[in-house]
Amino acid sequence: MQVAYWASFCAVMSYATVFLLSLGYSSAAAGAIIAAGNLAGILFQPLCAGLVPRAGSARAVVLGMALALAALAGALCLVNGQAPVCAALIVLMYGLLYTMQGLLNAIAMELSNAGRRLDFGFARGMGSFGYAVCSWAVGAFTAARGVGVMPLVHLVLLAALGLSLLLLPGANGQVVHHTAHREQGPLAVLKSDRAFRPVLASCIGLFMGYNLNITYMIQTVTARGGTSGDMGAVFAIAAALELPAMTLAGRLLRSRSAGTLMFCSGLGLTAKSLVIALSGGLAGVYAAQFLQPLGYALVIPCTVYYANRAFPPHRRLAGQTLMVAASTLGTVLSAALGGVLIDALGVRAMLLFAAAISAAGTLGLFFFARGRAEPLEG
Numbered sequence: 001m002q003v004a005y006w007a008s009f010c011a012v013m014s015y016a017t018v019f020l021l022s023l024g025y026s027s028a029a030a031g032a033i034i035a036a037g038n039l040a041g042i043l044f045q046p047l048c049a050g051l052v053p054r055a056g057s058a059r060a061v062v063l064g065m066a067l068a069l070a071a072l073a074g075a076l077c078l079v080n081g082q083a084p085v086c087a088a089l090i091v092l093m094y095g096l097l098y099t100m101q102g103l104l105n106a107i108a109m110e111l112s113n114a115g116r117r118l119d120f121g122f123a124r125g126m127g128s129f130g131y132a133v134c135s136w137a138v139g140a141f142t143a144a145r146g147v148g149v150m151p152l153v154h155l156v157l158l159a160a161l162g163l164s165l166l167l168l169p170g171a172n173g174q175v176v177h178h179t180a181h182r183e184q185g186p187l188a189v190l191k192s193d194r195a196f197r198p199v200l201a202s203c204i205g206l207f208m209g210y211n212l213n214i215t216y217m218i219q220t221v222t223a224r225g226g227t228s229g230d231m232g233a234v235f236a237i238a239a240a241l242e243l244p245a246m247t248l249a250g251r252l253l254r255s256r257s258a259g260t261l262m263f264c265s266g267l268g269l270t271a272k273s274l275v276i277a278l279s280g281g282l283a284g285v286y287a288a289q290f291l292q293p294l295g296y297a298l299v300i301p302c303t304v305y306y307a308n309r310a311f312p313p314h315r316r317l318a319g320q321t322l323m324v325a326a327s328t329l330g331t332v333l334s335a336a337l338g339g340v341l342i343d344a345l346g347v348r349a350m351l352l353f354a355a356a357i358s359a360a361g362t363l364g365l366f367f368f369a370r371g372r373a374e375p376l377e378g
Contacts, residue, residue, distance in 0.1 A: 037094025
């Protein structure tokens, strides 16, 4: 399920800019369209989470979203060349894909809570592997067939996701049914749980710092004399280190609280940002990628387990939704501020700001998350 989702995510996210540029949009316009898609994800997340009690299970809602995405991808094939329509379709696809992420995490946690043996860290790491493979494959396909192949690849991967959901044992929503009459939505949880607000704000800081480094990596690399090939190698090193680290996270969660490990991941993210910001050449950028297991690769599974362990059953889906919303908002803010900082103050200033905002998020987790969400049983 995770492999199919993250591969389909890649088919849209990694090549949307290339697709939009091929339609005649400028880089600025393409960036604005993608930012609108991220914002759509923030808006869709509470709405789709609210559909779960009515549908009876998160799986039913995700299947419906997969069908909607398939329809959008099919429409993208049919209207190829009509730039405004294509842009609107991509915004909707972005929004639905980001929204689906929290629901898929909730399905995994419901299986775990129901007593199924499940290693989410390994599954999420395999999702990163699927993303990397899809990125390479779609790159080869687009080079051979043109960018119009992107929605077709997305359709195939959506079919794989739907099949995996149908075949997933035990994902019939019985736990959701048990608490459906008192399920709370994301906005209600955000309003009532004051202790969670600073944790969420801290996570936004971490994701914002991380995405500033990722989104503007090409500027970072070229400022140090590198090329797009170096950027690809940097990303490849980070991706290769994610699978073992995410697998290890599941083991660590058996002896440490998710909140404590989130704080530790903040230290890793901040250290990585500082190494990149203070390095004078490409060697420092490459070396920083070896901190990936202590940062992004650790924080992703820990935020999922945190939302599952820190909340009672009727708030868990809302918690997963809010965690994904934090990641999405961090992406939006990094896209909005990063370019402005680079134009006004330069690449190094942007990188130092990324390290500072990551450090602020880490400090928040030290005070508000550390020790919360007890270790896993077994």
